[in-house]
Amino acid sequence: MTARSDGLQRFMLGLVGIGLFLGMWQVIGVYRLAGLTWPPLTDVLAFITDPSKQTLFGRAITASFSAVITGYGLGVVAGIALAMLGRVVAVLKPGLDRLIAVIHAIPLVALAPLFMVAANRDATPPSIAALGVFYMIYVATTSGLNAASATHRDVFTALGASPVTRFMRLELPAALPAIVSGMKLAIPVAFIGAIVGEWFGASRGLGLLMVSAMQNFQIPLLWSAVLIVTASSLALFGLMSLVERLTYGRYQ
Amino acid sequence: MTVPAIRLEHVGKSFALDGGKQFTALSDIDLSIGKGEFVALLGPSGCGKSTILRLVAALEAPSSGRVSIEGADPQALSRSHRLGVAFQDHALLPWLDVRANVALPFQVAGKKVDTARVEELIRLVGLSGFEKARPRQLSGGMRQRASIARALALQPEVLLLDEPFGALDAVTRRQMNVELQRIWSAQRITTLLVTHSVDEALFLADRVIVMSGRPGRIIRDITVPFERPRKPSVMRDPAFHQLVDELTLALEPEGEAE
Ligand SMILES: Nc1ncnc2c1ncn2[C@@H]1O[C@H](COP(=O)(O)OP(=O)(O)OP(=O)(O)O)[C@@H](O)[C@H]1O
Ligand SMILES: [Mg+2]
DSSP, X not given: OHHHHHHHHHHHHHHHHHHHXXXXXXXXXXXXXXOXXXXXXXXXXXXXXXXXXXXXXXXXXXXXXXXXXXXXXXXXXXXXXXXXXXXXXXXXXXXXXXXXXXXXXXXXXXXXXXXXXXXXXXXXXXXXXHHHHXXXXXXXXXXXXXXXXXXXXXXXXXXXXXXXXXXXXXXXXXXXXXXXXXXXXXXXXXHHHHHHHHHTTOSSSHHHHHHHHHXXXXXXXXXXXXXXXXXHHHHHHHHHHHHHHHXXXXXX | OOOOSEEEXXXXXXXXXXXXXXXXXXXXXXXXXXXXOEEEEEOOTTSSHHHHHHHHTTSSOOSEEEXXXXXXXXXXHHHTTOEEEEOTTOOOOTTSOHHHHHHHHHHHTTOOOOHHHHHHHHHHTTOTTOTTOOGGGSOHHHHHHHHHHHHHTTOOSEEEEESTTTTSOHHHHHXXXXXXXXXXXXXXXXXXXXXXXXXXXXXXXXXXXXXXXXXXXXXXXXXXXXXXXXXXXGGGSHHHHHHHHHHHHHHSOGGGOO
């Protein structure tokens, strides 16, 4: 009961916070407090919903979202799969950890031009998104697979569990909260990867829209693209927070 | 003499402490438990009772001496799914409900889950109606009982119980003692029970072992004379009281005994 009303209160406070933020945006825009490059929120919304802009936004959103979804999906699957491989085939683990740390140490942005020349230019956004997501999920899964408590391991030992049973019935379920947390944190990473990838010259997408709007000083277009990306990323992040909450309730 | 079910020969156990020093938890433990025998282990906190259980369960290796079960390595027992353990801190899996926790040993052993047996065990430990509850929705005593049901699921040959009734009220505890005696009598599982209750040890066990701490060693080994099946009324027997007094005295630290 109290937990629920607590949650409700937090939710309401969150709404109030978002409302205040949007209100300030509007006020700054209306009174030109930050100059001409800061349009009021209502102008941006009107621009996004303008019927004549629907095909423009529609195509860009489809392109960017498919890059985000592809990159996210690939990254999650590869991250979990390689972490599991490192767990099951223990000899591979040190090598995998080293390799993945090295890949992570290279700034993703620096890899983008390589992708542009080495691969198809439209493959760059999902690839960069996938790399960033992959690293997060690999780290989360690896640490999650160590999360089972010593007593629970003892239970499985005393019951005579085979390594496979131990993995499937203990280590994997115990890793789930960490994996879900990783999947939540990986959502903005997937968006960043896709948008940055598009900046380097994808043929369509919200990132491309941002760059061209910036260069041509199309302020409402620029803000619209940013707003769409930010709102989608936040919405998905919120959704994953909910999933995370449910998982923690059940698995810990 | 036949091979004892559980045998500890001059077993010592020391743990490495952080400072690089060694801590001797057990020294020169010599203990034989016959097949089908029920032995209770009494002793002050920290004297190494759980450590003995962990050695028998092959969760810990002795630093010196030898632990064997039916003449073989203790690992052979758990590997062949013939060991039942109820740990001191229940150790139920939080993501499974009571029914799934009790059924876990079947799945780990790669056997088909005997649902009738699972239901029966849940009923035996008084958790009917809580089959779908998750461990965190249960009280401490209920978790302990679920963990006992899990330990019994595969009809083990050796049963290790580490203070299984510690969190129960006196009435439920007595009921559980009667149930445990019934289960043990029906199957004659070789049982090693750690308890802090002298009454419980005398009511349930064929033999009571008393330990003292620092380092842990065995100071008394008493055979309990009462006939089975024992009814709770045995606890009012003068002979029972005499043994309670004797054991309580043995449990007191040496300095305060006089
Ligand atoms: N893994 C370990 N590392 C270091 N010391 C340990 C370890 N396990 C147990 N000990 C020490 O060994 C001693 C005996 O521990 P044990 O858990 O067997 O006691 P116990 O008799 O079961 O006590 P209680 O009645 O409180 O459960 C304790 O002093 C404890 O600190
Ligand atoms: Mg103990």
